Amino acid sequence: MIGSEGWDGLLRHVAATALAAAPEVAAVTGVLLSMDSRIPLDQGLDRLPGESRELLRRVAALPCRAVAATEQAEGMPVGLSRTGQVWAVQAPDGSEPLVRVLGGAAAAELDQAVRRWAVERRTAEAERLRLRDWLAAQAGEAVDECLDRLAYLLPHMAPVQLHVGDACFTNLGRGNLPGRLVSAGAPADTLARLRSQPVGTWSGEEAAFVTACWVLITSGPPSRLEEANGCHLDLRWLSEFLRGHAQRYGVQVVAAGGPPEPEALMALAARLAERRAELLGQGTVFYREIHGVSLNKRERSLPAVPDARLLARPQYRWSRWSAQAPTLADMGREAAHQVQDAAVGKRPAVRAEILRDLLQDLAAATGSDVTMARGPRELFFVDDSEPERHALTLSTTDFYCCVVPSGSFANQHRGGEPSLDKILAAYSARMRFNSWHYLPHVLGQTDDPRRDDWFFAPTMPDLTHHSEWHHTGHVRFGVRHAMRVPLQVALDGRTFPGLYDLRLMRAGGVPFTAADLATAVAFGQVLRVFHEEMYRVCRDKVTEFDNAWFRSTYA
Secondary structure, three states, rough: OOOOOOOOOOHHHHHHHHOOOOOOHHHHHHHHHOOOOOOHHHHHHHHHHHHHHHHHHHHHOOOOOEHHHOOOOEEEEEEEEOOOEEEOOOOOOOOOOOOEEEEEHOOOOHHHHHHHHHHHHHHHHHHHHHHHHHHHHHOHHHHHHHHHHHHHHHHHHOOOOEOOOOEEEEEOOOOOOOOOOOOOOOOOHHHHHHHHHOHHHOOOOHHHHHHHHHHHHHHHOOHHHHHHOOOOOOHHHHHHHHHHHHHHHHHOOOOOOOOOHHHHHHHHHHHHHHHHHHHHOOOEEEEEEEOOOOOEEEEEEOOOOOHHHHOOOOOOOOOOOOOOOOOOHHHHHHHHHHHOOOOOOHHHHHHHHHHHHHHHHHHHHHHOOOOEEEOOOOOOOHHHOOOOOOOOHHOOOHHEEEEEHHHHHHHHHHHOOOOOHHHHHHHHHHHHHHHHHHHHHHHHHOOOOOOOOOOOOOOOOOEOOOOOOOOOHHHHHHEEEEEEEEEEEEEEEEEEEEEEEEEEOOOOOOOOOHHHHHHHHHHHHHHHHHHHHHHHHHHOOOOOOHHHHHHHHHO
């Protein structure tokens, strides 16, 4: 089986596993919060409002029992929402309870904990209303600019799913933010409605959502919104999030004398954006650690800049260049010159062999099941050498993706159904679509009316765990763990972010590590220079890696 059961299948599995852990309350909630060990427990807690986090903590300390809700009509209800968020006492989306918690001898203490939850819930709503007052006091143009910025970003980025109070703000599926299935300005578009109403008429949840997004996009790139995915946003969470980045960036923060205030958070966010730019300029390699179940994407940094020592291993095909090519850049140039030196009629095959060798070595070095390298078949748009053609009229067939399986993956699927060559060709087709989808941003032509269907091209590597539940391609093809290394190439004095990239996947087993990613980044740097040098010395069209190539190579 290639595909996964998808999100609904995961929810059913987690619910069944949690029920099996009854009557231990802590065991039941532990399964639910971690989605049966698929996300860290603290991240599961971050998905809850503060009052619910405290309630579950207090209840876990009591001698209570959890029983299936179908067997008991009394007791404190606990369930799992459609978004995978654990809830207690009151369902945020009308979902049915999974278990009920019975106090038994501790019934009075359980009732007291629930009453305290209700008080803290009212306190949290009061905080959100104060945020609405703060937002209403800001210059109207500034608030409108924030809403406009969000309306521009959200349709062109990966899913965002943010919790505030009982509300979930998302562009995933038929959500309430502009995205793939909700167009900007549609009746379901919350941002369009807020843009047309005075701030004072917004709900506390809407005001807190906009404030949190404003702080997040002030603190760094648009992907900051994805770092909050699956989390419950309030001032405490924002403060801890920013302070965590400040510590990693080496930014000193003066301890606040009281609860977090939005003005202080905005000031810290602006300082973090400045410092992040400084670190990038100094060569820091940032990457994102992605938990596919919660969609949460946290920025990390590699402890050291990868270099050629990661590739100096005698079993690699690419090691044959280590003597003449002591650096990653030298290795990339040497590979390009091998293509240049080949007879004209053999250059496509030599290029294909070099890319395949690199990907086979990369699979071995990282324990990957499949490795991929994508890019455009032609580069006429770099220097406008063919003025009658426009890059934004290209189709997915104008891009390629070389896909290489590990030996074990090939042996597992060779002779099966679907056949190995069809599996690899399907991976290739999905990656070719990605190249096409990113192109307007890669070229800096996102305002061109010829293409309004586009995504921001990736600009930093990422490392994904348990990715086979939400992402359509990953669900279909069973991509459990993955890495991506986008390549920003410099061609003819212009830079093209994400024009090429490397992808790696495991269909099972343990997740990739930061060390695996460092190795992939090193290979990526070789490939980046290979593409840059190929543009300089040999601009032949890439003709390989179509369905016929996959059949002839892997059938």
